[in-house]
Amino acid sequence: MLPRVYHVLNVLKSIERNIFQMFVHPPRELALAYIHENKTPTPQKKFSLKDLVGDGFLMAVPKFRRTVEKRLKRKFGSPEYVWKMLVPKTNIKVCxxxxxxxxRGRLCGNCYKKVEQETxxxxxxxxxxxxxxPIEKDVVVLYEGENLPDEPKEFWQGKRIIEMKKERPQWFSKNLLQKSTQQPSNATDVKPTDLA
Structure with a gap:
């Protein structure tokens, strides 16, 4: 009877040893005997967010570039699944x-480049x-062959005149530089709207 008990104990000890190796420390539920070694307790470190985060967060970014086929399928679809047809534009007009x-509803790119260059x-x-x-006063731009407009002397006080050594472009109207001549309205009447 005694050899059988020793055999069972040896089997249990080997199981305990294997569990110890798997989990680094013996779990208390499965341990037969736990021998406490008299070690000085190590002080536990305080929880620090820096220890958790380290140098920074790792964001979820794609590891691989999408293939050309997948990019084209996302853009145009595919006949087997979703077919995104190329639809001709009908809102194009000639400047x-x-x-x-x-x-339509957008500025002409070519005309805008000319205006941008002149500006x-x-x-x-x-x-x-x-x-x-800082330019705190109004600036008047005069092109070649243009004279100062006939305005009273009070109009020219504090204005700065810039002379361009070329002719004014045809599309660049003098009226573009003038302020609005329409005075703000003092009327208190409310105009009806077309909402009804």
Whole structure:
């Protein structure tokens, strides 16, 4: 009877040893005997967010680039699943000034580039003459062959005149630089709307 008990105890000890190796420390529920070694207790570190985070967060980013096939399927679809047909645009019109095509409701790209170029030239001329000081007074741009408009002397007080050494472009109207001549309304009547 005694050899059988020793055999069972040896089996249980080997099981305990295997569990100890798997979990690094013996779980209390399965341990037959736990021998406490007299070690000095190590002080527990306080919880720190820096220890948890480290140098930074790892965000979920794609590990691989999408293939050309997948990108095209997302963009245009595929006949087997979802087919996103290429629909011709019907909102394209011809610019009345330059003849280039542009979408309806948007500025013509070609005309906008011309305006942008002219604006940059005017800004460069203002910067050359006035420097980088803040422009607190109105600036009047005069092109070659233009004279000062007939205005009273009070109108010209505090205004700065910039002369461009070229002719005014045809599309650049003098009226673009003038302030609105319409005075704000003092009427208190409310106009009816077309909501009804």
């Amino acid at each position: 009345s000034d330059c003849g280039h095509h542009h979408e 940059k030239e005017i800004q460069a001329k203002i910067k050359e003459k006035l420097g980088l000081e």
